[in-house]
Amino acid sequence: MSPTPPPTDCLVIGGGPAGLTAAIYLRRFHREVQLCDAGDGRALRIPLTKNFPGFPDGISGAHLLDRLRLQLSQVGGAVQQGTVEQLQRLDDGLFVAHVDGRKVRARTVILATGIVDVIPALPGAAELLQAGRLRFCPICDGFEFTGRHIGIIGSGAHGVREALFIRRFSHRVSYVCHGAKDASLLHPLDAAGVAVMDGAAGSLHAQTDETVSLVTREGVEHRFDVLYAALGSHTRSRLALAVGAQADPAGGLHVDAHARTSVQGLYAAGDVVCALDQLVVGMAHAATAATHIHNTLG
Ligand SMILES: Cc1cc2nc3c(=O)[nH]c(=O)nc-3n(C[C@H](O)[C@H](O)[C@H](O)COP(=O)(O)OP(=O)(O)OC[C@H]3O[C@@H](n4cnc5c(N)ncnc54)[C@H](O)[C@@H]3O)c2cc1C
Known part of the structure; x- marks a missing residue:
């Protein structure tokens, strides 16, 4: 031995x-x-x-x-x-x-x-992730999207905090809820000038012009220059x-x-x-x- x-x-x-x-x-x-x-x-x-x-x-x-x-x-x-x-x-x-x-x-x-990182449980999320088009860290790369149209797919208090942080990089920031919408949490976003989209996120798509589109469950399409996930x-x-x-x-x-x-x-x-x-x-x-x-x- x-x-x-x-x-x-x-x-x-x-x-x-x-x-x-x-x-x-x-x-x-x-x-x-x-x-x-x-x-x-x-x-x-x-x-x-x-x-x-x-x-x-x-x-x-x-x-x-x-x-x-x-x-x-x-x-x-x-x-x-x-x-x-x-x-x-x-x-x-x-x-x-x-x-x-x-x-x-x-x-x-x-x-x-x-x-x-929690990945949105949505069709198209894995492809966006693979292509590096789904972002998670605005501390890291928010600067690169200064002044651009930034989308955030978020949930809960964490999502709201992240959206308020991202708002400092651009005046064109839109927030889409992942899953159920908790209206009581969303007031600070209105006050800060973050557009809260109607409906919940349904699917994600990488566009050939480098933009990202998010289609809500109700079938409405929103286009962004970049999309951040803020799900914890x-x-x-x-x-x-x-x-x-x-x-x-x-x-x-x-x-x-x-x-x-x-x-x-x-x-x-x-x-x-x-x-x-x-x-x-x-x-x-x-x-x-x-x-x-x-x-x-x-
Ligand atoms: C899309 C994206 C962009 C980012 N951009 C930046 C940026 O620009 N600047 C910046 O500063 N930070 C950035 N970050 C954050 C950065 O990636 C992390 O802070 C950094 O990777 C943390 O390093 P780590 O070694 O702690 O963890 P990780 O890089 O996650 O490495 C952990 C390692 O531990 C291994 N491991 C886990 N469990 C076990 C186990 N049980 N046994 C053996 N191995 C195990 C994993 O396989 C992995 O290899 C970004 C993050 C993401 C997701």
């Missing part, structure tokens, strides 16, 4: 911008790192980011990930494809992760599993919650100034943290977590 290998210094769960940054920092500190990635992150959906500092001509999410993986490989790290299905913390403080039928033992863990997101924090980490009601993990969760040895970085969901923020969590791990592991 072969002896059990020693635990790795850190298991990074998730190979998006946050997880890859953490692994690069740890390898540059000569730490043993394992990084497992399921390969379906949000960064892959970025057609071209123009708000990522240092890239004035923009960079796609896929290209950014390629460059981060290259940088990791140059310091002796690698991405292991796989989904971590379960995480346990043993009495001696070690973590055991179950990854596609095998076990990984680790002294510390950085969870960088991100969030998943699901946080992929299940593994951390299972070992007792504290989170906000939506599952966003609470971390301290060193990116530590409330569970000793478990850190979190990126969108899975209750913070602003942006590339630079996630990378900052990652750098902070990796440096604290290096300083405390001995």
Whole structure:
């Protein structure tokens, strides 16, 4: 029987911008790192980011990930494809992760599993998404649509908040409800000059002239230069919650100034943290977590 290998210094769960940054920092500190990635992150959906500092001509999410993986490989790290299905913390403080039928033992863990945007449950939504014509992040790309006709398909208080934020980019903003209309929530939109469309969204269509059309359930077509979905997101924090980490009601993990969760040895970085969901923020969590791990592991 072969002896059990020693635990790795850190298991990074998730190979998006946050997880890859953490692994690069740890390898540059000569730490043993394992990084497992399921390969379906949000960064892959970025057609071209123009708000990522240092890239004035923009960079796609896929290209950014390629460059981060290259940088990791140059310091002796690698991405292991796989989904971590379960995480346990043993009495001696070690973590055991179950990854596609095998076990990984680790002294510390950085969870960088991100969030998943809610996609409108409408015909045509998947095609728009694939073509990068359905947007989710006005902080990221609202500037690019300044003064244009912007459509928002939203629901609940989150949808209204997002519409009010987007209104600052353009005076031509229209809001369409996804599902039932809650008129009591919509008054601030009227007051801010956001046009609330009659009816509920029925289907979405990419037009050849780069516009997007939304057809209501009643058959009325509205055309927009760009369409944002404002339906919220699901946080992929299940593994951390299972070992007792504290989170906000939506599952966003609470971390301290060193990116530590409330569970000793478990850190979190990126969108899975209750913070602003942006590339630079996630990378900052990652750098902070990796440096604290290096300083405390001995
Ligand atoms: C359309 C769009 C455009 C955007 N544009 C910008 C922009 O211009 N500027 C900007 O700053 N931000 C932008 N964002 C936000 C940005 O994509 C996120 O802030 C960033 O990707 C977060 O990085 P992350 O590493 O935390 O998560 P992700 O990029 O989501 O990566 C998480 C990784 O974890 C993996 N994973 C999840 N669960 C497991 C598991 N159990 N086991 C193993 N692996 C797992 C996933 O497969 C994924 O690879 C945009 C987002 C979208 C959707």
